[in-house]
């Protein structure tokens with residue numbers, strides 16, 4: 001909390017309306033009566049809260065009104081919403097604590113709280129997290145729906161998978177609500193917002209799973225044609241590519257079939273290379289004009305201009321804050337190989353700063 005903050009205000013309360021799941025604003029009275037009753041809402045009521053003072057901190061409050069009543073009706077949507085909030089908090093605490101501590105890639109989670117409002121709305125269950133901004137679902141209806149921003153969403157999802165997490169429930173464009181853009185980030189200009197420079201976060205981990213070892217063979221970039229997920233190598237990454245419109249028929253500088261063929265040949269030539277290394281080399285070689293997933297790093301270079309030349313990865317010091325990612329295979333050598341590959345890609349921490357997590361800190365979060 002900033003030192004000069006004397007109070008917290010809640011300027012707006014929202015719900016994502018049924019149907020198109022667009023965000024609408026509620027009055028305080030509507031919020032109180034909307035949450036529970038026959039035909040109660042399936043969507044969560046949420047609000048932005050901010051501290052007063054010269055540099056306000058912003059928080060996202062997700063709320064269950066009249067919790068004591070809700071907990072007695074396990075068939076209600078509000079009860080299910082309550083379960084989702086608890087699962088989300090549990091997942092943050094169990095699997096995202098390293099990423100969450102930095103407030104990059106995913107919001108900081110400040111825990112679950114009760115607020116007793118008496119006869120107004122009884123006990124209100126609150127989830128308090130960092131306010132990360134407006135959802136990509138909302139922005140996608142505006143002129144901010146640029147290719148650069150779609151690529152930014154893709155880079156963020158790829159980083160999450162590299163971190164070992166899948167969201168688990170991405171099926172349609174309304175799930176774009178889970179990608180959030182912080183338009184209040186310091187120093188952000190209008191041009192930055194259009195050019196994929198906004199800090200982007202992923203929220204909502206009630207259906208997420210940890211220990212994912214991503215086997216994608218393609219990046220989330222325009223592919224110009226539909227690619228079945230069996231060929232893509234990771235169902236969720238394929239789904240996000242489709243949701244972002246990257247599998248529509250169009251002319252691209254690198255077709256999906258070219259990229260897949262390159263991936264297979266490169267993996268064959270460098271059998272000890274980890275999947276992440278192959279993907280970084282593929283992006284650098286076949287998509288040189290696209291931003292890398294981890295733009296803080298020095299670029300990947302190659303030993304020659306040959307199509308399948310060996311990649312040279314930026315050298316960085318070790319980090320010791322890797323999340324556990326158990327290896328399902330019986331091949332112990334492969335496990336060591338993967339760990340070494342991770343070390344080779346890590347970012348050097350800033351002096352006197354705590355070590356950033358292995359992947360999340362590598363996406364540039366604020367404009368320079």
Ligand SMILES: [Zn+2]
Pocket residue numbers: 161212213214215216234235236237
């Ligand atoms: Zn994956």
